[in-house]
Amino acid sequence: MVKVDLSGAAEFFTSAGPNYALARAAHEMLADGSGLGADFTGWLRLPQRVKETELDRIIQAAEKIRSRSKALVVIGIGGSYLGARGAIELLKPIPGEGDPRIFFVGNMLSTDTLCDTLTLLGDMDFDVNVISKSGTTLEPAVSFRIFRELLEKKYGDQADEHIFATTDAHKGVLKTLANSHKWETFVVPDDVGGRYSVLSAVGLLPMAVAGIDVRRVIDAAIGEFAALDLRSAENPAWKYAAARQHLYGKGYDIEILGCYEPSFRFMAEWWKQLYGESEGKDGKGIFPASVEYTADLHSMGQFIQSGPRTLMETVVRFRHSRNTYRFPVEEENADGLNYIAGRDIAEVSHVAADAVKDAHVAGGVPNMIIEVPMRNEEGFAALVCFFEMACAISGYMSGVNPFDQPGVEAYKKNMFRMLGKPGAV
Numbered sequence: 189m190v191k192v193d194l195s196g197a198a199e200f201f202t203s204a205g206p207n208y209a210l211a212r213a214a215h216e217m218l219a220d221g222s223g224l225g226a227d228f229t230g231w232l233r234l235p236q237r238v239k240e241t242e243l244d245r246i247i248q249a250a251e252k253i254r255s256r257s258k259a260l261v262v263i264g265i266g267g268s269y270l271g272a273r274g275a276i277e278l279l280k281p282i283p284g285e286g287d288p289r290i291f292f293v294g295n296m297l298s299t300d301t302l303c304d305t306l307t308l309l310g311d312m313d314f315d316v317n318v319i320s321k322s323g324t325t326l327e328p329a330v331s332f333r334i335f336r337e338l339l340e341k342k343y344g345d346q347a348d349e350h351i352f353a354t355t356d357a358h359k360g361v362l363k364t365l366a367n368s369h370k371w372e373t374f375v376v377p378d379d380v381g382g383r384y385s386v387l388s389a390v391g392l393l394p395m396a397v398a399g400i401d402v403r404r405v406i407d408a409a410i411g412e413f414a415a416l417d418l419r420s421a422e423n424p425a426w427k428y429a430a431a432r433q434h435l436y437g438k439g440y441d442i443e444i445l446g447c448y449e450p451s452f453r454f455m456a457e458w459w460k461q462l463y464g465e466s467e468g469k470d471g472k473g474i475f476p477a478s479v480e481y482t483a484d485l486h487s488m489g490q491f492i493q494s495g496p497r498t499l500m501e502t503v504v505r506f507r508h509s510r511n512t513y514r515f516p517v518e519e520e521n522a523d524g525l526n527y528i529a530g531r532d533i534a535e536v537s538h539v540a541a542d543a544v545k546d547a548h549v550a551g552g553v554p555n556m557i558i559e560v561p562m563r564n565e566e567g568f569a570a571l572v573c574f575f576e577m578a579c580a581i582s583g584y585m586s587g588v589n590p591f592d593q594p595g596v597e598a599y600k601k602n603m604f605r606m607l608g609k610p611g612a613v
């Protein structure tokens with residue numbers, strides 16, 4: 189499990205402190221299915237279920253793609269996109285020898301980005317993984333038509349063999365198309381919403397193609413969810429959920445998530461969707477934002493240190509780095525840096541993180557640290573399970589349904605009407 193350190197938040201708590209009784213009640217509602225949106229809590233059992241059903245087939249499909257193609261085009265948006273991208277950038281920021289390139293499209297409506305991707309793809313052999321639970325989302329549907337056409341031009345009769353569809357088990361346009369073309373399909377389970385789906389084929393197939401050991405991820409996640417069932421204030425998910433709700437009650441209504449690993453950038457995007465879409469409703473919610481340290485200390489640092497005191501800060505820290513790089517000694521010391529010579533850069537980063545924490549706390553920003561042992565499959569699984577669990581508990585604590593997203597429909601209605609979609613009003 190991850191460790192949560194609230195020492196940088198404690199001085200901002202009232203004497204009563206975070207409400208762990210409410211965290212317990214929220215956890216119980218989640219576990220016994222008596223809370224709002226209980227039909228969408230299948231993610232709690234998702235790793236075990238995937239292991240028993242689709243995991244072998246996901247790995248086989250990934251091996252087929254890896255053996256024949258130089259690229260995988262992943263088409264999806266929101267919960268059908270961010271988790272896979274977060275995982276791949278965190279764990280495989282540089283493709284290894286023999287790893288196909290992974291291109292993400294369907295996450296925008298940009299002619300230029302589409303054309304750039306087509307240019308990068310060039311004449312590489314490629315496969316497509318189209319991911320859409322509803323099967324009707326405009327952005328991925330637009331990209332999918334374009335890349336299907338490209339596959340047909342390139343592979344003719346064999347094009348269908350290069351398409352893998354991850355969608356609803358029974359319904360939707362994508363499911364109907366997949367059935368008629370006999371594409372290999374994977375399921376987004378009925379009881380799992382998009383933003384909680386990364387540990388299904390939605391995330392696992394692109395991750396496996398990128399060379400991530402998804403069996404290790406799933407085995408670790410099974411253990412993580414079991415451990416996170418702990419019913420006490422020692423549960424890191426309770427600590428984080430209760431602390432942020434307590435701080436929210438005191439007027440801290442923006443949370444910045446930071447990390448000292450640039451490869452964490454898309455995990456932060458995944459986290460923003462998870463928390464933003466789960467909690468921002470009924471006039472309530474903590475606005476989730478992200479920063480990348482140390483880069484953003486030189487751009488956002490001023491605001492964090494002394495802007496409006498409504499920010500709370502959560503920092504993900506990896507205890508161990510994958511590599512060691514000792515800073516060289518230079519006899520002349522012309523740049524004056526010998527005071528850090530001989531130290532690992534990671535050690536310098538840890539000192540910087542401690543210094544930033546102290547400065548931000550002194551400046552009035554409550555600080556919470558989430559410590560993960562390492563940037564590997566187990567660390568990824570620990571983060572996903574922890575953040576999902578804490579999000580559901582936090583949402584229930586604030587009295588909202590953390591599993592719906594009714595607000596997302598508003599712009600779609602306008603857009604479809606303005607584009608002249610038949611039947612749109």
Ligand code: PA5
Pocket residue numbers: 265266267268319320321322323324325328381382383384465593
């Ligand atoms: O979390 C969600 O439900 C959304 O972000 C969806 O994942 C996103 O809108 C994409 O939807 P779909 O998978 O149906 O194309």
